[in-house]
Each structure stands twice: as structure tokens, then as C-alpha cells.
Amino acid sequence: MFEDIIKAFYIAKKDIKEYYLKPPTISWGIVFPVVFTLAFLLKGGPKSSHLIPGLIALALFFGTTSMAAASIVFERKIGSFERILLFPISYLGIALGKVLSSFIFGMVSLATLIIVVIPFILNVHIFSPLLVTVLVLSALMFSAFGVFIAFLIRDPTNTMLILNSFRLPMIFLCGIFIPVSSLPKFLQVVALLLPLTYSVEAIRFAIEGTFDIIPPIVSILLMIIIIISLLVLSSLEIKNMIP
Amino acid sequence: MIPLKHVIIAEKLVKYYGNFMAVKGISFRVKEGEIYGFLGPNGAGKTTTVRMLCGLAKINGGRAFIYGYDVTREIKKVKKIIGVVPDISNLYMELSCFDNLMFCAEMYGVPRSERKEKVLELLEFFGLENKKNVKFKALSKGLRRRLTIAAALVHNPKLLFLDEPTIGLDVKSKRQIWKLIRELNKRGITIFLTTHNIYEAFKLCDRIAIINEGVIVAEGTPTELRTMVSGSKIIELQVHPPIREPQVFSRIPGIVKVSTRQGAIRIMVNDVITALEGIIKLLKESNREIVMLNLMGADAEEVFMKLIDRTKESKKYSAG
Numbered sequence: 281m282f283e284d285i286i287k288a289f290y291i292a293k294k295d296i297k298e299y300y301l302k303p304p305t306i307s308w309g310i311v312f313p314v315v316f317t318l319a320f321l322l323k324g325g326p327k328s329s330h331l332i333p334g335l336i337a338l339a340l341f342f343g344t345t346s347m348a349a350a351s352i353v354f355e356r357k358i359g360s361f362e363r364i365l366l367f368p369i370s371y372l373g374i375a376l377g378k379v380l381s382s383f384i385f386g387m388v389s390l391a392t393l394i395i396v397v398i399p400f401i402l403n404v405h406i407f408s409p410l411l412v413t414v415l416v417l418s419a420l421m422f423s424a425f426g427v428f429i430a431f432l433i434r435d436p437t438n439t440m441l442i443l444n445s446f447r448l449p450m451i452f453l454c455g456i457f458i459p460v461s462s463l464p465k466f467l468q469v470v471a472l473l474l475p476l477t478y479s480v481e482a483i484r485f486a487i488e489g490t491f492d493i494i495p496p497i498v499s500i501l502l503m504i505i506i507i508i509s510l511l512v513l514s515s516l517e518i519k520n521m522i523p
Numbered sequence: 524m525i526p527l528k529h530v531i532i533a534e535k536l537v538k539y540y541g542n543f544m545a546v547k548g549i550s551f552r553v554k555e556g557e558i559y560g561f562l563g564p565n566g567a568g569k570t571t572t573v574r575m576l577c578g579l580a581k582i583n584g585g586r587a588f589i590y591g592y593d594v595t596r597e598i599k600k601v602k603k604i605i606g607v608v609p610d611i612s613n614l615y616m617e618l619s620c621f622d623n624l625m626f627c628a629e630m631y632g633v634p635r636s637e638r639k640e641k642v643l644e645l646l647e648f649f650g651l652e653n654k655k656n657v658k659f660k661a662l663s664k665g666l667r668r669r670l671t672i673a674a675a676l677v678h679n680p681k682l683l684f685l686d687e688p689t690i691g692l693d694v695k696s697k698r699q700i701w702k703l704i705r706e707l708n709k710r711g712i713t714i715f716l717t718t719h720n721i722y723e724a725f726k727l728c729d730r731i732a733i734i735n736e737g738v739i740v741a742e743g744t745p746t747e748l749r750t751m752v753s754g755s756k757i758i759e760l761q762v763h764p765p766i767r768e769p770q771v772f773s774r775i776p777g778i779v780k781v782s783t784r785q786g787a788i789r790i791m792v793n794d795v796i797t798a799l800e801g802i803i804k805l806l807k808e809s810n811r812e813i814v815m816l817n818l819m820g821a822d823a824e825e826v827f828m829k830l831i832d833r834t835k836e837s838k839k840y841s842a843g
Contacts, residue, residue, distance in 0.1 A: 283632065290629040298617045359613040363674075365579060367630040368602040523540060523580050 284373030291364065291377025292384060295351045300385060302350050304440065309346035310389050313339035314396050321397060332397065333484040334456030336390065340415065341422045341450070341476055343389025345443060348382040348426030353439045365522070375427060375514035382423035390415065411486035414496075417503045418479035424510035425475055431517040455480040459492045468493075478502050530555045530590055530682050530713050531576065537584030538571050538737075545571045547737040548585060553682075553715055558708050560728030561717040562827065568737040569717035570610060573686050576715075577607045589682065603631070606675030610687040610717075612667040616660035620651055620670055623659055624677055631678035645673040649703065665696030672703065676712075683707065685716045689723060701727060721827045733830050741830045749826050757825065758790040758798065759817035762806060775801030787815070791825060 299305055317335040355361035364374055426443075433442050452458065453467060454476035460468055471477045472494075482499040485491045491499075531553035538546040546568040553559040561569045574580035576587055578598040587594040589601045614623045624642040633641055646652045649669045659667065668688065675683060688704065689697040704727060708714050718724050724731050725745045732742040741748055769788045773781045777794035778801070792798040795818065806813065 287630055287632075290626065294615065294618070294622075294626045297622060298615050301617075358616075359609070359611050360615060362579060362609060363613050363627075364630075366577060366602060366607050367627075368599045368632065369630065370599075522578075 281370075284370050285376065287367070287369045288373050288377035288380055291374065292380035295347075295378070295381030296384060299347065299351045299354070299381070300388075302354070305346050305350045305385065308440070309343040309385060310392050313342045313389060314393055317393055317397060330488070331457065333487050334454075334480050335397070336393065336415070337418060337454075337476060337479045337483050338451060338456055339389050339393040340386045340419050340479070342447065344382040344386035344419055344422040345426030345429070345447060347385035348378060348423060349430045349433075349439050349443050351381055352378055352427065352430035353433055365518075371515035371518040372511065374518055375424075375431075375511050378427045378430075378514070379420065379423040379511065382426055383419045386419040386423060390419070408486060410496075411483070414479070414482040414486045414500065417500060417507070418483065420507050421475050421479065421503045421510070424507050424514065428510045428514045428517065431514055431521070450474050450476045453477070455484075455492055461493050475503070475506050478506070529553055531559075531715065532588045533572075533576070533585070534587070535585035536572065536575060536582060536587060538568070538575055538580060539583045545737055546575070549734070549737070549739045550585075551732050551739060551742065553713065554730075555681075555713055556708075556711065557729040558704070558714040558716060558727055560724040560731040561715070561734055562719070562721065562724040562728075562731050563717075563734035564719055564831070566736075567719075567734045569719075569734055570686055572734075573607070573684050573715070573717055577605060577684055578602060603678070604681050606678070606680035606683045606712075608672050608675045608683070608685045608688060610690060612664070612671040614659045614667070614671055614674055617658060619656045619658055620646060620662070621655045623670065624674055627674045628677040633678055641677055641679075645676060649673045650699075663696075665692050665699065668692060668696065668700060669703070672700070676707070680712065682713045682715065685714060687718055688716065689718070689720065697723075733827060735831050748830070756792050756795050757817075757819050758792055758795070758802070759815070759819065760788045760790065760802070760813065761786065761815040762788075762811045763814050764811060766809075766811070772802060772805065775805065777801065791829075 313335075317339065320331055320335065352361070355364075364377075369377075429443060429446060430439070433439055453463070453471045454460070454474050455471065456476075460471045460477060460481075463471060478494060478499040481491050481494045482496050482503070485496040485499075494502075529552040531551070533552070534550050535548045536546055536550070537544070537548050549568070549572065551559075561572060563569050571580060575582050576589065576594060578594065578601065582595055590604055592600045592604075594601055615626070618626065621642060624645060625638060628638040628642055643652070643655075646655055649672070651666065651670060651673070654662065654666065659670065662670065672685070672688065685704065689700050692700065701723070704714060704716070716724075716728065728745065730742065730744055731748060732739045733748070734740070766788065769781050769783055772778055772788070772790055775798060777792050777796075777798035778790055779793050780791040782789045782791075790798065790802070
């Protein structure tokens with residue numbers, strides 16, 4: 281297993297060299313969240329600082345999932361994903377490698393966003409160990425989510441369509457702009473099924489010291505469970521890809 | 524582990540895609556140090572067989588062992604000792620030649636201290652040392668193919684699978700790849716090669732299995748395959764005035780098949796004397812002169828077509 285973890289890092293390193301400058305990765309993973317965030321913060325000014333937890337989660341979400349989609353779907357399209365299947369590494373190791381490359385890109389996306397929003401968060405006590413933990417867990421969870429969805433997509437030409445059909449509704453359901461507690465009951469149930477909700481709740485607690493409906497310890501535990509589950513599901517999906 | 528005699532032992536391998544049976548219970552053995560060819564038309568089951576042997580397709584029936592390891596149960600061990608060159612050059616476009624090989628070395632677990640040296644050695648062996656920092660996407664088709672083969676060798680595999688190694692290449696690149704394959708084999712690497720190029724198989728391989736519609740129809744050395752075909756002599760003929768309907772010869776006893784190639788009539792015979800007597804008689808009757816006459820052994824293409832036809836005929840009879 282240790283050998284597979286090392287190889288997962290090699291996969292991530294290769295992905296960074298290969299995909300970080302691809303147009304879909306940059307546009308959906310960095311430009312979109314930064315522009316989106318700026319649009320809200322410029323309009324609301326310092327009063328909109330309550331949006332920052334949600335917007336940070338959103339940047340991480342788009343950064344990680346865009347990278348996962350670019351690396352996995354593109355490789356499957358041109359046949360180079362099969363090369364990874366030929367190496368002596370477990371399917372779980374492959375899934376972990378893909379999650380790591382998305383995770384690192386998510387951090388790049390987040391760093392870009394933080395630089396952009398610094399003028400708006402000067403009065404926010406932002407960098408605490410809890411926040412760093414929550415951000416790392418969120419990035420890992422979104423990466424695992426993006427990797428799993430990317431392995432599910434059969435037709436690469438539909439990638440962004442399918443990915444956005446998951447991503448865009450989450451913007452409105454997961455507490456970024458509208459608190460989950462103020463949604464109708466059935467939408468609250470839907471929100472609890474979406475990983476972004478737990479990330480927004482935990483980041484909000486780490487920055488503002490308050491949460492909407494999910495206590496931070498629950499969010500953190502659920503994020504860990506979701507990461508492990510999605511990794512296992514992705515490895516099973518890779519196994520199923522072998523005809 | 525089972526006692527080692529052959530590097531590949533395949534027993535009654537079966538592969539289904541849905542309801543379609545792509546490989547129909549084939550068995551073969553590959554000896555250490557040989558170049559073993561899998562020759563067949565497109566869709567014959569060649570690539571499917573390679574994919575089953577290297578873990579890219581599940582085996583639906585039968586068993587396969589590589590260096591004694593069960594391909595189904597011990598695929599990770601198998602992957603460590605084999606190199607695979609797929610039918611497409613699928614390295615990473617944005618990575619340089621050096622980085623592509625380094626990545627493969629890392630993934631195959633080549634020790635850190637040996638990686639760089641091994642990669643540079645391969646770049647030199649494949650004549651790519653001056654392309655070290657060039658991105659894969661900037662290489663020509665031939666160079667991409669060479670780098671793809673190099674990538675399968677970074678961990679010094681004992682057995683190399685080459686799936687259609689020269690497909691889509693120009694003549695010069697093809698010859699370069701053939702030369703490289705021979706050199707690799709001389710260095711002790713056993714090679715399992717699939718091709719639909721009859722000339723390539725007969726030129727390179729020590730032994731060839733001819734596969735068609737998921738079944739091995741013949742196996743042997745190129746010489747053995749030639750002798751397997753009963754009508755293994757060809758009469759090549761040019762006459763004056765030319766004959767418009769060369770099929771007129773097919774009525775003559777001893778003649779198996781008549782065709783034309785580059786202005787000459789090619790007659791496959793199983794009894795040379797009887798056939799020649801008949802041909803000369805027919806030419807005299809029609810007042811024609813022989814301009815050129817050649818008697819030769821059947822070439823690879825004829826052998827291949829005959830063996831493929833033979834299976835079709837036997838199928839027809841068994842169906843009837």
C-alpha cells in the first residue's frame with residue numbers, strides 16, 4: 281500500500297505538468313470562481329463578507345472538480361488512461377493519484393481567490409488551524425467527488441455539461457448564498473445529500489464561529505466518510521471500466 | 524506458481540463482448556527468447572488477446588500464465604515483468620520525451636538512483652537523445668511510436684507485447700521499428716507481436732499463429748506455414764497476345780487458384796507437372812506465346828489467404 285501511495289504522488293505530479301495549463305481547467309477552475317466571487321464582493325462591499333465562507337468553498341469546489349474532469353476525461357478520450365492501468369498499481373492507488381492532483385489544483389485555485397479577496401477580508405480572522413483542516417478536508421472531498429463523477433462519464437464530449445449539471449444547482453442549495461435552514465424542507469433534505477453543504481457549514485464555523493444546521497464536528501466526520509467512500513467507489517468504477 | 528517451461532501459456536482463452544464471442548477458446552505457448560507473431564485480419568481477436576494477457580480485459584474463460592503467474596489472480600506481478608506497447612501511441616502530449624519516460628520509470632518502481640540513467644540510455648538506444656526536451660505532441664508519428672516502445676522498456680521487462688507496432692507508419696519508420704524489434708530480441712527480450720501485416724510477421728517472427736474470427740487457424744514457423752498449404756507453388760506467367768479472362772486456367776487439373784498481379788497471371792498449383800501440361804496445351808490451342816514464366820514457392824500472402832480460406836470452407840461444411 282505504501283508503494284501505491286508513492287505512485288499516487290507520481291500520478292499527481294504528472295497530471296500537474298500535463299493539465300494545469302489546459303484551457304478548461306484554467307477557465308472553470310480559476311477564472312470562473314474568482315470572477316464569480318469578485319462580482320458579489322464588489323457589489324456588496326464589506327457588507328458581503330458573510331458570503332466569504334461560501335465563496336471559498338465554491339472556489340475549491342470548482343477548482344478541484346474542473347481538474348479532475350480535465351485529467352480523467354481527456355486521458356480516457358485519447359487512450360492514455362489505459363497506460364496507467366498497465367502499471368503495477370492498485371485501482372485505489374490510481375483513484376488516490378487523481379484525487380491528489382485535483383486537490384493540489386484546488387489549493388492553487390483557493391490561493392488565487394484569497395489573494396483577490398484579501399481587501400474584503402482584512403477584518404476577518406481567517407487563518408486558524410481549524411480553518412486549514414476544514415479547507416484541506418473540503419478540497420479532498422471535492423476532488424474525490426470530481427474524480428468519481430469523471431469516471432462515471434462515458435462520453436467525454438458531455439463532460440462539462442454533466443459536471444455543471446451537478447455543480448451549478450449546488451451553488452444555490454448548499455448554503456453559499458441562502459442558509460440551508462431557510463430552504464423548504466424537501467430542499468433541505470437534498471442539501472444534506474450534497475457534499476458542498478458540509479464544507480460551507482464547516483468553513484463558516486471556522487471563520488465566523490457559527491453554523492446553520494450542521495455542527496462542525498458532524499461536518500468534519502461526514503467529510504472524512506465521504507472522502508473514503510468516494511475513493512472506494514472510484515476504484516470500483518475503474519475496475520468496472522475493464523471490459 | 525506453476526513450473527516454468529514457456530513464458531506465456533494460454534489455455535482455451537475465451538472473451539465475450541456482450542453476446543459477441545471475440546476470442547473462441549484459443550490455446551498457445553510462447554517460448555522464452557522468441558518473437559512470436561499473432562497474425563490476422565482486423566477484428567480477428569489479436570488485440571483482445573493481448574488485452575486479456577496484460578490485464579486490460581477480463582478473461583471470460585480458460586486460463587493464462589505469464590512467467591508462471593496466473594494472469595487473473597496475480598496481475599500485479601505480471602504487470603511488473605511485462606512491457607506493453609498498445610496499438611496507439613498513448614503517451615502524455617504535454618510532457619517531454621524525458622518526462623514521459625521518467626514517469627513510466629517511477630510508476631514501474633525503477634529505483635530512484637537508476638531512473639535517470641535508464642531513461643537516458645533508452646533515449647539514446649531509440650535515437651531520441653536530441654529530442655529529450657521535446658514534447659510528445661511535437662514528435663512525428665514514427666518518433667512517437669519509438670518513444671512508446673521505449674516507455675514499455677524502462678523497467679527491463681522480460682516479455683514485450685507489441686500490438687500492431689508499425690501501423691500507420693511510412694516505410695522508413697517501419698524498417699526502423701523492425702530493426703529495433705530485432706535488436707531488443709537479441710538482447711534477450713521475448714516478444715509477442717500482433718500484426719495484420721503478413722510481410723512483417725513472416726519477416727520478423729520465429730513462430731506465427733494465424734488467427735481469424737477468434738480462432739487460431741494455424742501455428743508454426745514461417746517455413747512450416749508455407750509447407751502447410753497444399754498448393755504451395757506459384758506459376759507466374761505472361762503471354763502474348765494477353766489473355767483477357769485468366770480464369771480460363773482454373774479448369775485445368777492441378778490448378779488451385781488463379782489471380783493477376785502487376786500484369787502477370789499468378790496460378791497457385793498443387794501438381795506442377797499436370798498444371799504446366801494443361802497450361803501449355805491451352806496456350807498452343809489459342810496460338811499464344813509465353814513471354815515470361817516463373818515457378819516459385821507460395822509467398823506469405825498466399826499462405827495466409829489459403830489458411831484463412833481453409834477455415835472458412837471447413838466452417839461452411841460444418842454448417843451444411
